[in-house]
Amino acid sequence: MNVLLLGAGHIGHTIARLLAQSEDYRVTVADQASAALATLAALPLRTARLDTGDTSALAALLDAHDAVINALPYHLAVQVATAARAAHCHYFDLTEDVAATRAIMALAANADTAFMPQCGLAPGFIGIVAHHLAQSFDRLDEIKMRVGALPVFPTNALKYNLTWSVDGLINEYCHSCEAIHEGALTAMLPLEGLEHFSLDGVEYEAFNTSGGLGTLCETLAGKVRTLDYKSVRYPGHRVLMQFLLSELRLAGDQGNLKAILRRAVPTTMQDVVLVFVTVSGERGGSFVQEVFARKIFAQRACEDTGAEAVSAIQITTAAGVCAAVDLFRERKLPQRGFVRQEQIALPDLLANRFGRAYEQSRRIESIS
Numbered sequence: 001m002n003v004l005l006l007g008a009g010h011i012g013h014t015i016a017r018l019l020a021q022s023e024d025y026r027v028t029v030a031d032q033a034s035a036a037l038a039t040l041a042a043l044p045l046r047t048a049r050l051d052t053g054d055t056s057a058l059a060a061l062l063d064a065h066d067a068v069i070n071a072l073p074y075h076l077a078v079q080v081a082t083a084a085r086a087a088h089c090h091y092f093d094l095t096e097d098v099a100a101t102r103a104i105m106a107l108a109a110n111a112d113t114a115f116m117p118q119c120g121l122a123p124g125f126i127g128i129v130a131h132h133l134a135q136s137f138d139r140l141d142e143i144k145m146r147v148g149a150l151p152v153f154p155t156n157a158l159k160y161n162l163t164w165s166v167d168g169l170i171n172e173y174c175h176s177c178e179a180i181h182e183g184a185l186t187a188m189l190p191l192e193g194l195e196h197f198s199l200d201g202v203e204y205e206a207f208n209t210s211g212g213l214g215t216l217c218e219t220l221a222g223k224v225r226t227l228d229y230k231s232v233r234y235p236g237h238r239v240l241m242q243f244l245l246s247e248l249r250l251a252g253d254q255g256n257l258k259a260i261l262r263r264a265v266p267t268t269m270q271d272v273v274l275v276f277v278t279v280s281g282e283r284g285g286s287f288v289q290e291v292f293a294r295k296i297f298a299q300r301a302c303e304d305t306g307a308e309a310v311s312a313i314q315i316t317t318a319a320g321v322c323a324a325v326d327l328f329r330e331r332k333l334p335q336r337g338f339v340r341q342e343q344i345a346l347p348d349l350l351a352n353r354f355g356r357a358y359e360q361s362r363r364i365e366s367i368s
Contacts, residue, residue: 001329004061004089005029006050006080007071008036011094011164014310014318015069018354020045024329030061052076055083062087067328069093069321073167078103081115088113092325094120094317096172096211105215108338114328116339119321121273121313122147122229123214124341125349125358129277130216132346133290137281140224145213146197146206146276148232149313151268152297158241159234161268163313166258172231173241174251175210178217180227185217191242193230199276199293206230207238215340224281232274272297273312275358294358315357323355 001024005016008031019025020043030050031037037047050057052072062068062084070080070093077093077100084091090113095101101117108115118124126145134140151161162169177188193208212229220227244250250257273296280289299310324344327333332348349355 001067001325002026002065003028003325004065004068005071006052006068007031008033008040008047009071009165010311010314011317012036012071013039014314015071015322016040016045017043018318018322019325022326022353024326028061028065052079058083059087062089065089067092067325069325070095071321073165074100074171075167077101077117078107081107081117085111085113085115090328091115091117092119092321092328093117094124094321096120096123096168098175098178098211101211101215105338110337112336114334114336114339116324116328116333116341118211118214118341119324120317121149121275121320122212122231124320124324125316126212126229126275126277127214127216127341128344128346128349129275129292130279131219131342133277133279133292134220134224134281136290137279137283137288139282140220140279141281141287142226142279143216143220143224143228144226144276144278145229146232146274147212147229148204148206148274149316150232150234150272150274152270152272153268154234156265157236158265159237160265161271162261162265163268163271163311164317166261170254170258170261172209172211173245174254177208177210177229178213179208179229180217180220180224183222183225185221188228191238191245193228194238195230196235199274200295203235204232204274205235205238206232214342216342219340219342232276269298269309269311271312273316296358319354319357323349323352326352326354 003025008029016029020027027045030048067090074095074097077095081091081104104117149163179186179188188208195206209231275294277292296312298312350359
């Protein structure tokens, strides 16, 4: 299968390595930065310099491939998906942007190729887990989805390090959040709905952020009383972000906010991803709850085995999209039109060679 990967950043690099080393994909990676492409020189793949504003060059690349994985910033999702439809190229991406996903859903109508956005961690894996747990209930009551990509060693006042796209981070902090409350589709404010919980002996906070639910609100409409998604952080993070976004009004000056964060908040490869889903409802006449909880840690570099350092967010995001493409190639997913994340069966994903990264994570037994 010929795959075009757009974007050679941290996540793109991991996606490229997984697919190229599997030997089942002929991979071309396109990026506008020569330095980013140079980091892929040791892998069995092709590279191409591409300015995404050059529509003819993008179209030519798409024409030569069966599928495209878009690992570019979220604001380019609709542009690339539109070009993919014109080129009759299957489309996958990692976007958390709600408006972009709706536009891609419209593009997918009556298309002869597949469009599968949101193939990362959240949205993505978290929705697959929640939907899988929900299937075992006679009547659903409440679904809570919580995800955090956090530094293992927080040292600053924000108790946070940059582990993924700053653009995506600010986007989810600044846009309204979909939820189902008392059976009705509801828009929630970002950074609201603050809660605290302990997981595996560590204290966390969680609050509303945009995009993590994917298409679950539509899929489960009329079937659940409460459905919501919140990002997990260490206690104290949310109040400082509220100060920056609201009181200093940087929500209206996102370019400056991103520059401040990139300058003042360091990146880290020493991170941990938390996945925490609870589903409650009736089963066999009893009111019960099911819990799925995992911790996925970064992979250290090892000279003996040749393994390179990979962050937890790289592992989980790349595993999600590579597993989706792999299951699509195996025809375990629809081959045309809009494909929702929850159409992936969790057992299929965890058995997949790429999705196995989630099964190899550490399960958490004590939750309060």
